[in-house]
Amino acid sequence: xxxxxxxxxxxxxxxxxxxxxSIELPRIVIEQPPKVEFGEYALPLAFELAKKLRKAPRKIAxxxxxxxxxxxxxxxxxxxxxxYLNARVDREYVAKALVEDKNPEREKVSGxxxxxxxxxxxNKAAHIGHLRNAILGDTFVRLLRSAGREVDVQNYIDxxxxxxxxxxxxxxxxxxxxxxxxxxxxxQPRFDYYCWDLYARVSQWYEEASENKKIRLKALxxxxxxxxxxxxxxxxxxxxxxxRHLETMDRLDIEYDFLPRESEILRLHFWDAxxxxxxxSGVLIFENEGKNAxxxxxxxxxxxxxxxxxxxxEEDQKVIVRSNGTVGYVGxxxxxxxxxxxxxxxxxxxxxxxxxxxxxxxxxxxxQGVPDHPHFGNVAEIYNVxxxxxxxxxxxxIEALRGLGHNEAADHYTHFSYEMVALTPRCAADLGYQLxxxxxxxxxxxxxxxxxxxxxxxxxxxxxxxxxxxxxxxRHPELPGCERENIAxxxxxxxxxxxxxxxxxxxxxxxxxxxALSFEGETGPYAQYAIVRATNIFRKGGYDIAEFGRxxxxxxxxEEFKRLLTGENGTELWELWLAASKTxxxxxxxxxxxxxxxxxxxxxxxxxxxxxxYHRYPILTEAxxxxxxxxxxxxxxxxxxxxxxxxxxxxxxxPVM
RNA sequence: GGGCGCGUAGCUCAAGCGGAUAGAGCAUCGGAUUUCUAAUCCGAGGGUUGCAGGUUCAAUUCCUGCCGCGCCUACCA
Numbered sequence: 138x139x140x141x142x143x144x145x146x147x148x149x150x151x152x153x154x155x156x157x158x159s160i161e162l163p164r165i166v167i168e169q170p171p172k173v174e175f176g177e178y179a180l181p182l183a184f185e186l187a188k189k190l191r192k193a194p195r196k197i198a199x200x201x202x203x204x205x206x207x208x209x210x211x212x213x214x215x216x217x218x219x220x221y222l223n224a225r226v227d228r229e230y231v232a233k234a235l236v237e238d239k240n241p242e243r244e245k246v247s248g249x250x251x252x253x254x255x256x257x258x259x260n261k262a263a264h265i266g267h268l269r270n271a272i273l274g275d276t277f278v279r280l281l282r283s284a285g286r287e288v289d290v291q292n293y294i295d296x297x298x299x300x301x302x303x304x305x306x307x308x309x310x311x312x313x314x315x316x317x318x319x320x321x322x323x324x325q326p327r328f329d330y331y332c333w334d335l336y337a338r339v340s341q342w343y344e345e346a347s348e349n350k351k352i353r354l355k356a357l358x359x360x361x362x363x364x365x366x367x368x369x370x371x372x373x374x375x376x377x378x379x380x381r382h383l384e385t386m387d388r389l390d391i392e393y394d395f396l397p398r399e400s401e402i403l404r405l406h407f408w409d410a411x412x413x414x415x416x417x418s419g420v421l422i423f424e425n426e427g428k429n430a431x432x433x434x435x436x437x438x439x440x441x442x443x444x445x446x447x448x449x450x451e452e453d454q455k456v457i458v459r460s461n462g463t464v465g466y467v468g469x470x471x472x473x474x475x476x477x478x479x480x481x482x483x484x485x486x487x488x489x490x491x492x493x494x495x496x497x498x499x500x501x502x503x504x505q506g507v508p509d510h511p512h513f514g515n516v517a518e519i520y521n522v523x524x525x526x527x528x529x530x531x532x533x534x535i536e537a538l539r540g541l542g543h544n545e546a547a548d549h550y551t552h553f554s555y556e557m558v559a560l561t562p563r564c565a566a567d568l569g570y571q572l573x574x575x576x577x578x579x580x581x582x583x584x585x586x587x588x589x590x591x592x593x594x595x596x597x598x599x600x601x602x603x604x605x606x607x608x609x610x611x612r613h614p615e616l617p618g619c620e621r622e623n624i625a626x627x628x629x630x631x632x633x634x635x636x637x638x639x640x641x642x643x644x645x646x647x648x649x650x651x652x653a654l655s656f657e658g659e660t661g662p663y664a665q666y667a668i669v670r671a672t673n674i675f676r677k678g679g680y681d682i683a684e685f686g687r688x689x690x691x692x693x694x695x696e697e698f699k700r701l702l703t704g705e706n707g708t709e710l711w712e713l714w715l716a717a718s719k720t721x722x723x724x725x726x727x728x729x730x731x732x733x734x735x736x737x738x739x740x741x742x743x744x745x746x747x748x749x750x751y752h753r754y755p756i757l758t759e760a761x762x763x764x765x766x767x768x769x770x771x772x773x774x775x776x777x778x779x780x781x782x783x784x785x786x787x788x789x790x791x792p793v794m
Numbered sequence: 795g796g797g798c799g800c801g802u803a804g805c806u807c808a809a810g811c812g813g814a815u816a817g818a819g820c821a822u823c824g825g826a827u828u829u830c831u832a833a834u835c836c837g838a839g840g841g842u843u844g845c846a847g848g849u850u851c852a853a854u855u856c857c858u859g860c861c862g863c864g865c866c867u868a869c870c871a
Binding site: 164166167168169170171172175179181184187194217218219220221258295297298299300302357399428429431432434437439440452456458459460461463465466469524525526527528529530556557559579580581583605608612628639640641643644645646647649651652655656657658659660662663665666667669670671673674675676677678726729730734735738741742745748749751752753754755756757758772793794 | 795796797798799800806807808810811812813814815818819820826829830831833834835836851852863864865866867868869870871
């Protein structure tokens, strides 16, 4: 509703400026006044116009106010401060629309969106850094879907890289395990934990003797080649770990539609198709001299050519194809992204891989595939949720697309970049790691899978559930065990997802158990609790919520809204209604800036307002029937909007807390 | 060396492409008719927004220079 009125206001001002001054402003800035007493929208446009019109800002604002005339949904316009144009909405109008829950139809944006997130190396358990990626990605998917976009979710699996090779080397050369023994291990719960430790040991083992590193290289080649025992084991291990990753993410209600694997990119020769096009278009250049002699190189993203020649300075070169003819990671990524946009002329084969409890199937790439499958790829727009360290590589892929002449694809390629999750020195010490003096002085320490240094996703989730469970047990001993477990799980997910979303993307999260395990203050459970409180009001009062919602349209006469939402107390209540009206507006803002944190903040603020309201107004004991109805309507609308917004963050409120 | 990002309360973070008195949570201290469950609420203290200039009616925000920190900068993936 808020968003709807804002658009209307923008249009109105545009028309007015055009008619009165024949001025067209490229952008009409609309802000929110610091206090609701000043109105709901503030426009500083008079300051901007002052120079053009050679008049005092205040004077201009006065002219605009005088000339605007009435507008549906608005009460009035006024001049404030040195020349702000403030708009007051018609509170009755907004409240009525909220009660009726009619959403003004938005313009449909067509074209499929592809979001790639998670992309965890399938060689060890997922850790908190992966959680941030997956939660950000999944939330962005939910934001897009709530805005009516059609979205495919992909999780890229690098199953032929060194990291998988390392674990296979560990099984074969350190533990000397047979295939049957490995299969037995896979059948055990949390095979990914086993690999976590083994991976750390292998990394150590490489340091011990240089010939060990040669074994690694041999294993890597065998895996890339395929059709041998090492490759078979790599597939066995990586598939098992991948399955574990899907299970872990499923605990957080994160699902994928398709898992493209590097093994198919290799074996279906995606690179060959891309290589031809890249050579033809001159994106790739064969280097004859210098340290990169014999390689196919391209210009690194962010470096600009100083001369008009095709030569690239050596330090600006990015090797795509090595002198031995093998292609590196970026090259495969270019081919993969050409496929995403339907520009490669090749496709994967597909088969089903994982079925979620709700019946949704997750597909995986394969060499053979099944005849009947959904179509992936060939989309209009893509978002890659990949951490900030990869921004140069991402930029290089975009530049390659541009070089191939696919500017439109490049324009619709978004690197959804975010910063890493690190550990506070205290947290690292709690986990039992020896810290150097240098590390202790740092504000945070980077996690390292290679060193086995980090917090595993499942461990964190287990801890959160246990901690929530203890609280639920003491509060609701009367409930059956499975229900308490259910509630604790919802609270744990709420806490974890909110924790990962409340920071803006480009701030490094210094992870700390105390903060992450907190259920008080700015946390997911705080917002869930507000919803539970609203639910309790209806339950205790003997109302059926759904039925109450249906009866609401006719229950309160419009003039009652006007009366109860004005005056000093009314304005306080109005702030809550106003917050509830902003869901669509905030979602739109999150999408425009690729920043889910705005929605998290908004939910928290709304929950805060609700809790204040809850304390100030005892509803069920309210003697005046009309006022009671209105207060119930307030609780109903806020509850509905909070649930809606939390659902977009992938958080559900439990029935009781 | 070059590129990108960051520096805001004791701590962790906000602040809508420059806007009105820079806001939250945690921590600390002091309070809340035993109520629609306190996973809550109210209040207090705490700031020269790293430093120095510049642009502007207006700078935490933009520009320049310093200081400090992080990441990237492999014929590894």
